Amino acid sequence: MDENNPVEFYKKLKEQLTETSKWPSDYLYKFIVETKTDKIDKINTIFDNTGAVIDLKESKNGKYTSVSITVNLKSPDAVIEKYKKVGEIEGVISL
Structure with a gap:
């Protein structure tokens, strides 16, 4: 994510997801x-009750x-909403 301009990042992401x-x-x-x-627990809470499939893999x-979280969402806005909530957790890197 472009931390310097998150508004532009999310706008571009929404366009890509829509297309x-x-x-x-x-x-x-x-x-x-x-x-x-406790960051993994916080992420789990964000996706709780969404039917998400969560896969954890520790580094070597x-x-x-x-x-890795696979979840069925209704719209690009729903995808972005989850990114923003996870983004509030300090030290989480989004890929």
Whole structure:
């Protein structure tokens, strides 16, 4: 994500999602977080009760965890809303 201009980033993302997918659609999120924190629990809470499939994979040394989340969402705006909520968690890297 372009941290210098998140408004422009989300505008471009919405355009791309609108052009490339029919909605509702499955969307795959990927995040990287430090393993020994409560950040994974916070991400899980954001996607709780959405029917999301969450896959966790620790790095070789165990310091970081890859969080892959597949969820069916109604619109590009719903995708962006989740990105913004996860973005409020300090130290989470969105891929």
